[in-house]
Amino acid sequence: MTNTLSVIDQGTILDFTFDDALRYHGPLAPGGVAHAYKVIERALGELAVDGPVERRELVITTSHGGPGVRDTFELVTRAVTEGRYTVDKALARPERGNTLAQYVFQIDYRDQSVTLIIREGIVVDEFIELVGKADRTTEEDARLVVLKLEMTDRVMASPADQIYDVVPSTVSQ
Template structure:
């Protein structure tokens, strides 16, 4: 797996590693940070091949409203800052959470209209992950459950970074 994302910021080529985004985001939603990191790698490869993309040419639709996904996409592309980041929790692909609408799917596109849909594999997140999320929203998680959830998110982030792309993500060009 490539350990960095290369992206142009005008004339400067940046090399952004997962650890850079982790420093920005913190450890709250590391699984989401890792999945978004890998989603960007996959989308950029599909959209740009070996060419390093310009931040300013990238637009993102995220099916998930969580801060880990948002922060990963923002750190790499600055799409939120540039007004090119949209959240659509009703996006039809990647609707795995049994407790609420929230899609683990992302459309990464160029301003010229080329687009790639990246969807997290349904089998990646265990059912207990969604149950922990629900308890967290309700404020009913015990201290022990909070620690178990923290450990689960850490483990899932490590898996997301280590798995071959085709075992983690479904990637398809949509335009």
Template sequence: MSVIRVRDRNQVLELSFHDVTKYHGSLALMAVAVGFRTLQAAFAELFGEEAPERKELSILSGHAGPGFRDVFEYVTRAVTRGAYQVDVDYPVAQFDPHRPQSYAYVITAADGRAVEVALLDSFLPAEFYDYLKKGREQTMTEQDVHDFEKLKLALSERALALPQHELLTIKRIA
């Protein structure tokens, strides 16, 4: 399993997807997996093989969900440091037909270099958004809950297994 490398002062931490799930739990596994891959892609684009310093990263997330927030917090501590912002109206990767919610993320280094990482529109099936809507409306049956959990697990496994170019687009924006 691949890891994300990040510096915390003089120590280089190697954080795995499994490490992040210990922090987050299993509520939003798809989001944790996509967020994990997002950070891997952003770090590779901005820093190459170097491990970035946690305190020098800021994140704009187009998605307000706990899975994305938790992976970004666990790896960068951006939420705790006040370097995390959510903009569900971010104009890229607006795939949810039921509400504004972007699946795009901007990771910025302290020197101003920034990269936009967006989920490909083909990754999430329509039923995923329908389950989210049912959950917000509190109309999920026990079977819906079971089926949605299975779907989120399958999507997390797929997000971790796909080649990066089949999951994400990466665009240098500064």
């Protein structure tokens, strides 16, 4: 389904699969797990040119506050526990519209930085509308579950560079 994410921790190479991330997070937000997994995969492709990166030197800033995203970054990088993970709404790109605005991730590693934004067509408007709806009906909750699984499958079926683009950063760290 996807490549394994490899990082180094205290001289030991650690490999993480998508299934590892799903088990760590649980069933709540499989789409968020998939997005973070592909973000890490894409970022590592840019940052790990000489082999795996040191996991505890990755710094993540995102405008996406979802629990699946957070937990996947924690599993692979330990950034949440160690204070290297920040949800910053200023990173959002509102000019991209409500559906795409929050899918922005900046990954810093040593003297390098990469900013990733989601491509159009990956997240559907209906998903964003239902996620943001306070008083969903039982039918809407069931539909949201379907949309989460469809998005998860869509994200994981494609290479990371088909899901996320590398763009110039608009926020300096």
